[in-house]
Amino acid sequence: MNRVQNTKLILWLIVGFAAAVGLSRFIYGLGAMTNLTDSTPWGFWIGFDVMAGVALAGGGFVITAIFYMMKRDEFHHLVKPAVLTAFLGYLAVIFGLLFDLGLPWNIWHMIIFWNPHSPLFEVGWCVMLYTTVLLLEFSPVPLEKFSRYAKIRSFLMKFRFLFVLLGIMLSTLHQSSLGSLFLIMPFRLHPLWYSDILPILFFISAIALGLMMVSFESLATHWLYRRQPETKLVAKLGRAAVWVLAIYFAVKMADIFISGEFSMIFDGTWESNLFIAEMLISVVIPIIIFSVNHLRTSPGWQGLASFSVVFGMVLNRINVGGFTMLRATGDSYFPSWTEISLSFGVVSFVALVFLYIIEKFHIWEKPPEYPEADPYTQPSFDYSSRVWLGSPRIAALTKYSLVFILSFAFGIALIPDRHLQSKGVEEVIAKKARGEELLYIDGNHDGFGVSFNHQHHIDSLGCKDSCAACHHMNKPLDKNTGCWECHRKMYSQSDIFQHDWHASEKGADIACGKCHPENERRLVSTARKCYECHPDMFAVGTENTAVNYLVDSYTDALHQQCVSCHKEKALILPEKEHLADCATCHESVPPEHLNELLKWYDEQPSYNRVILPKIKPDSSENKSL
Amino acid sequence: MRAAILTDVTKCIGCLKCVSACKITNKLEPDTPRVWQKNDGLSAENWTSIIKKPENHYIRKQCRHCLEPACASVCPVGALHKTAEGAVIYDKNKCLGCRYCMMACPYGIPRYDWDEPVPYVSKCILCYDKLKIGQQPACTEACPEQATIFGEREELIKLAHQRIADNPGKYMDKVWGEHEIGGTSVLYLSNIDLGFLSYQKTLGTKPLPQTTAPAMKSVPYAFAGMGAAMLGLNWIVRRRQELGKKQDEKKESSNE
Numbered sequence: 001m002n003r004v005q006n007t008k009l010i011l012w013l014i015v016g017f018a019a020a021v022g023l024s025r026f027i028y029g030l031g032a033m034t035n036l037t038d039s040t041p042w043g044f045w046i047g048f049d050v051m052a053g054v055a056l057a058g059g060g061f062v063i064t065a066i067f068y069m070m071k072r073d074e075f076h077h078l079v080k081p082a083v084l085t086a087f088l089g090y091l092a093v094i095f096g097l098l099f100d101l102g103l104p105w106n107i108w109h110m111i112i113f114w115n116p117h118s119p120l121f122e123v124g125w126c127v128m129l130y131t132t133v134l135l136l137e138f139s140p141v142p143l144e145k146f147s148r149y150a151k152i153r154s155f156l157m158k159f160r161f162l163f164v165l166l167g168i169m170l171s172t173l174h175q176s177s178l179g180s181l182f183l184i185m186p187f188r189l190h191p192l193w194y195s196d197i198l199p200i201l202f203f204i205s206a207i208a209l210g211l212m213m214v215s216f217e218s219l220a221t222h223w224l225y226r227r228q229p230e231t232k233l234v235a236k237l238g239r240a241a242v243w244v245l246a247i248y249f250a251v252k253m254a255d256i257f258i259s260g261e262f263s264m265i266f267d268g269t270w271e272s273n274l275f276i277a278e279m280l281i282s283v284v285i286p287i288i289i290f291s292v293n294h295l296r297t298s299p300g301w302q303g304l305a306s307f308s309v310v311f312g313m314v315l316n317r318i319n320v321g322g323f324t325m326l327r328a329t330g331d332s333y334f335p336s337w338t339e340i341s342l343s344f345g346v347v348s349f350v351a352l353v354f355l356y357i358i359e360k361f362h363i364w365e366k367p368p369e370y371p372e373a374d375p376y377t378q379p380s381f382d383y384s385s386r387v388w389l390g391s392p393r394i395a396a397l398t399k400y401s402l403v404f405i406l407s408f409a410f411g412i413a414l415i416p417d418r419h420l421q422s423k424g425v426e427e428v429i430a431k432k433a434r435g436e437e438l439l440y441i442d443g444n445h446d447g448f449g450v451s452f453n454h455q456h457h458i459d460s461l462g463c464k465d466s467c468a469a470c471h472h473m474n475k476p477l478d479k480n481t482g483c484w485e486c487h488r489k490m491y492s493q494s495d496i497f498q499h500d501w502h503a504s505e506k507g508a509d510i511a512c513g514k515c516h517p518e519n520e521r522r523l524v525s526t527a528r529k530c531y532e533c534h535p536d537m538f539a540v541g542t543e544n545t546a547v548n549y550l551v552d553s554y555t556d557a558l559h560q561q562c563v564s565c566h567k568e569k570a571l572i573l574p575e576k577e578h579l580a581d582c583a584t585c586h587e588s589v590p591p592e593h594l595n596e597l598l599k600w601y602d603e604q605p606s607y608n609r610v611i612l613p614k615i616k617p618d619s620s621e622n623k624s625l
Numbered sequence: 626m627r628a629a630i631l632t633d634v635t636k637c638i639g640c641l642k643c644v645s646a647c648k649i650t651n652k653l654e655p656d657t658p659r660v661w662q663k664n665d666g667l668s669a670e671n672w673t674s675i676i677k678k679p680e681n682h683y684i685r686k687q688c689r690h691c692l693e694p695a696c697a698s699v700c701p702v703g704a705l706h707k708t709a710e711g712a713v714i715y716d717k718n719k720c721l722g723c724r725y726c727m728m729a730c731p732y733g734i735p736r737y738d739w740d741e742p743v744p745y746v747s748k749c750i751l752c753y754d755k756l757k758i759g760q761q762p763a764c765t766e767a768c769p770e771q772a773t774i775f776g777e778r779e780e781l782i783k784l785a786h787q788r789i790a791d792n793p794g795k796y797m798d799k800v801w802g803e804h805e806i807g808g809t810s811v812l813y814l815s816n817i818d819l820g821f822l823s824y825q826k827t828l829g830t831k832p833l834p835q836t837t838a839p840a841m842k843s844v845p846y847a848f849a850g851m852g853a854a855m856l857g858l859n860w861i862v863r864r865r866q867e868l869g870k871k872q873d874e875k876k877e878s879s880n881e
Contacts, residue, residue, distance in 0.1 A: 031739025038668070038736045041724035069855045071862045102722020102737065102744040106702075113702035113719050119837055120725050121701035122844060165855055172851040173844060180840040184695055184833050187731045187824040199840050328824045329733070 003224055005396055008355065009403050011348040016404040018345015020411025021338045025099055032416070035336045040322060044335035047321030048343045049096030051178055052314040053089055054127070055202075058210030059217070060086020060134060061171035068164045078233060080141060080363045081221070082214045084354065087134040090127060092350040099342060119180040126174030130167060137163045142361050175206040182320055190324035191261045192275045198320075201252055205282075205313055208244040211237045212286070212309035219303045221358065229299045238290035238302060241309065249283045271324055278319065282312020338415070443483035452483075490554045497530070627810070628711035628756055629778035630765060631785055632685050634815040635795060636772035639675050639683035646767035647673045650752060669736045672749040673764055682817055685773060687764070688713060688734045688749035689802060690810035691832075696726035696735060698834035704746075711778070711810045712751035720745060731806060731833065732823045751810070778810055785814050807832030 025033040036043045063082035067075045098104040110124045136156055143153040156163075179202030186194055195201060215234040222229045256262055265272055289295050289305035296302070326333060357363065441452045461469050470481040484491045501507035502515075516522040531538045551557065563580075570580040644666075647653070653670045665686055666674025673687040694713045697705040704719035705726055726746060727735045738744035752762035760766075761775035768774070774781070785800040801813035806828050813819055820826035 027742060029738075029740055029742045029744060031741075036739065038727065038739075039733055041727040041737060065855065069859045069862070071859070071866060102724065103720060104722070106719075106721040109702045109719055109721050113704075115698075115700055115703035117698045117834060117837070117841060118701045118703075118725070119841060120699060120723060122841065124701055165852060168855055169848050169852045173848055176847065177840070177844070180837055181699075181725070183836045183840060184699055184729045186836065187828065188728065196836075 003226070004355070005399070007224060008352065008396075009399060011352050012400045012403045013407045014341065014348040015345050015352065016407030017341045017411040018343075018348070019404075020408050020415060021342045021345070022099055024338075024412075024415045025342070028415075030100075030102060033336070033338045033342075035333055035339065037331055037333070039329040039331040040325070040333040042322045043333060044318065044322075044339045044343060045096060045100040047318035047323065048314065049100065049346060050093055051317035051321045053093040053096060054175065054178060055206050055209050055313055055317055056213050056310065057086040057089025057093070058171065058175060058206040059214035060089075060210070061168045062207055062210035063214055064137075064164045065168050068161060069168070074236075075233060077230060077365060078214055078218060080138075081218060081358075083134065083138050084141075084357060084363060085213065085217055087131070087138050088350045088354055090131040090134060092346050093127065094131065095349075096343065096346045099346075119177050119183070123174045123177045123181065126170050126177065130170040130174065133163050133167045133170065137167060141363065142357075144362055171206075172203065176200065176203040178202055179320075185325070188325040188328045189320065190271050190327060191259070192256065192264055192271060193316075193320050193324050195252075195255045195259070197251070197255055201248065201255070204244060204248045204251065205316065208241050208248055209309060209313040211241040211244065212306040215241075215302060216306035216310055219299060219306065221355075223303075224355075229302075231297055231299055231302065234299075234302045234306070235290075235296045238286075238296055238305065242287050242290045245283050245287055245309070249279070249287075252279075271327065274319065274324070278312055278315050280312075281308050282316060286312075336416075341411070492553050494551060494553070496551050627778040628751060628775065629690075629781050629810040629812060630687075630751075630762070630773060630775055631781040631812045631814065632773040633788070634682060634684050634772075634813060634817065634819070636770050637675070637683040637685065638770055638772070639677060639681075640769065641675055642767040642769060643685060643764035643773060644671070644673055644675060646763040647671075647749075650755070650763035651750075665733075667734065667736055669738045669745075669747045671736075672747065676821075678817065684813075684815070684819065684822070685764075686822060687811060688751075689732055690749075690751055691806060692808040692810065693806070693832035693834050695729040695731065695806075695833035698837070699725045699729045701725065708753065710751075710753070710756050712753045712756055713748075714750045714753050715746060715748065717745045722746075729833065731825070731828055778812075781812055785812060788814060804830045806830065 021033060030036060034043060034045070059082045063075060063078050066072050067079045098107065101107060110121060110128075115121050137160065140153045140156050140160075143149045143156075176199035179198035179200070182189055182194065182198055183196070215237045219229055219234060256265070265275055286305040286309045289301050289308075295305075322333070443452055457470070458466055470486075488494070498507075502510050503512065512522070515527045517526060520526050566579045570577050573579070648671070651672060653672065655670065665676060667686060673685060676684045676686055678684060690707075690711060690713050692707075694705070694707055697703075697707055697713060700706075701723060702719045702721060704716045704721075705713060706716075707713050722744060724735075724737060724746070727733075727737065735746045735748045737746055752760075752764075755762060765773050765775035776784070782800060782803055785803075789796045789798060789800075796814050796816055797818070799815075801815060801819050801822075802809035802811055807830065818826075
């Protein structure tokens with residue numbers, strides 16, 4: 001196995017998980033798949049997928065500005081990967097946004113319904129335009145392979161300078177406008193992150209992040225394909241990043257100082273600690289590493305520093321995008337595993353596309369030899385399936401699809417059943433037994449009505465505090481406790497023999513030997529029968545009916561006792577046929593009284609009713625007894 | 626006509642008739658609140674609620690219908706807008722579900738159908754259908770104590786100040802919503818601090834859309850400015866390179 005294949009396997013694993021989550025999100029809705037609430041409507045998906053995604057794709061405009069505008073020819077190697085990263089990054093942002101939007105099929109509405117006051121409108125338009133520009137900027141690379149498109153390619157190449165210029169201008173706008181999004185939330189966002197110059201801070205940090213993302217990505221892919229890292233270029237980018245980061249740090253600190261929030265940084269709340277951590281990771285550590293000469297030129301330290309910036313800036317975007325609003329809203333929020341896995345899945349998918357394009361097209365001066373397609377490697381033998389897997393490439397594809405399907409299935413299995421759990425039941429405004437003493441209810445949820453003395457239950461169970469004895473409201477499908485849950489003996493067999501009571505000193509206080517013969521194992525079967533001591537408890541001929549000391553439920557017992565005899569008598573006695581009818585004993589409620597009892601339910605205003613969660617009607621029927 | 630509602634907290638007896646009337650009028654389904662959330666009674670199916678505070682204080686929570694609503698200013702497709710009648714209404718056919726309105730509202734009013742595969746934003750719309758035909762909203766109509774009343778905004782503000790003047794010591798000397806974030810159409814008279822209705826105790830008088838307006842206005846300048854800066858930079862760099870080449874050629878020629 002090699003590095004590329006292992007990396008791809010991991011990426012496919014994450015993608016499989018994410019596919020399961022993404023599918024479920026569209027079936028069950030946002031509430032079931034995320035921890036978002038009405039007070040935290042933006043969470044990890046906005047912070048990471050959109051805010052951080054756009055910032056991470058900032059490498060495209062930074063590198064093209066350096067190469068085309070500043071004419072620094074030595075960065076030639078980095079331009080194509082940077083533009084490709086930006087292009088795929090924006091596609092990832094749009095793709096990720098489709099999961100977060102409540103009505104993603106309406107995303108095109110931004111084109112026809114305009115609201116120019118909205119920063120999001122501007123961001124949306126810029127992202128649309130810039131993605132198009134990036135496509136035009138990048139398409140000459142794949143078109144190179146197809147000679148019949150040479151004309152289109154040369155046409156696009158002619159306008160390349162214009163595209164690049166337009167791309168830089170559009171990037172400036174929406175990188176900063178992502179900051180403008182939060183200007184309207186001074187009451188939500190923590191003061192350390194809120195600032196009137198948030199757009200400027202976002203723009204400066206996007207430049208720094210762009211430089212470092214290109215470096216990190218270059219280092220990572222070169223490591224992956226075992227190539228010589230472009231240490232010199234990265235060192236140059238690092239030197240530039242030091243300046244940008246320093247400016248960012250200075251502007252941010254000046255802003256905090258001027259608005260008088262400086263003391264907040266050290267006031268010990270979790271936000272202040274988070275702020276210090278963010279600043280250390282995103283600014284201080286990379287500045288130190290890139291300022292030391294021998295660290296700046298070592299690939300390992302370069303990787304660490306650039307990853308530090310990337311991580312820190314992503315953290316910044318997530319913090320601004322919702323994490324630091326928790327104090328204001330007073331609610332808790334932490335992304336669920338489904339949210340995290342979907343975000344990582346989108347990134348992994350884009351990374352796979354990136355690797356595919358790098359292998360297929362002329363991105364680097366010397367394209368990487370596809371390690372799996374090496375014609376001299378032998379076909380591999382799979383020990384689990386005992387088959388030869390053909391060419392290594394087919395073998396790799398088999399592995400990828402296997403990993404994808406397994407993780408997809410695993411993801412589906414793990415999807416939380418939150419479309420039920422997320423629902424509660426409305427708080428009921430308690431009224432005094434709805435004004436009625438006698439109710440006609442479906443006590444066991446089985447479709448049979450019984451007349452139920454509500455007042456008697458309230459009185460005997462402890463008056464006002466007793467409501468919860470039946471009306472728990474804490475189980476998913478519960479509206480009230482069925483009769484059988486308390487009156488168990490009515491419906492199920494019960495144990496009539498209390499062994500401990502017989503044996504205990506405070507009870508009957510009988511020595512063991514009185515029932516259990518000595519020198520024999522103490523078993524039910526060897527013990528003396530009940531009727532030997534309690535002959536008066538048993539009717540003649542029923543001495544052995546109490547098998548294992550379990551007796552039938554009251555309903556069964558009564559039916560057995562009464563019904564058999566009733567049926568006999570109904571046949572024998574003249575004009576007593578009705579003895580066998582149920583209604584003879586189960587006095588039915590008179591119809592006019594029944595109507596009265598049922599009327600209260602319809603009269604209640606809808607908010608006062610206890611309502612089942614919205615689920616499919618057939619499934620709720622199955623749950624009832 | 627600038628429709629408005631004045632709610633007198635001291636008069637409210639917490640009978641929930643407004644809540645019930647709202648549910649019936651707007652045909653809202655029974656509620657299914659989510660776990661892990663502080664419950665203020667509002668939800669996608671509850672557009673107004675009564676918050677109970679100690680000592681028999683009942684405060685009705687509903688959309689404030691700001692004069693310059695933050696939610697309407699941030700909606701990228703203009704699904705929310707303030708009508709001439711004074712209501713802030715929602716067009717679900719435009720909405721794309723970005724939930725920016727929910728983020729922008731300082732009172733946390735808009736709510737979402739989290740449990741639906743096709744979710745919409747929902748909030749009080751001041752019974753806009755009734756408002757259009759000259760009727761008052763269901764909640765004010767249903768109130769048995771005249772605790773929440775409907776009228777024109779200016780008159781209600783006058784009435785509120787009148788009540789404060791007539792009953793010294795009964796109310797806090799403030800009409801909630803008169804100047805808050807540029808003024809709201811739903812006003813409160815209270816004898817307790819109503820700061821808990823918003824995310825911050827005091828919101829200030831600056832309308833929220835004005836916080837993003839400077840940034841949005843500078844967009845064209847930033848766009849043109851960046852383009853000019855890049856072109857200028859490019860021109861300078863090219864010029865320098867040309868001069869450098871010429872100097873090299875001169876040096877070479879002089880060397881020869």
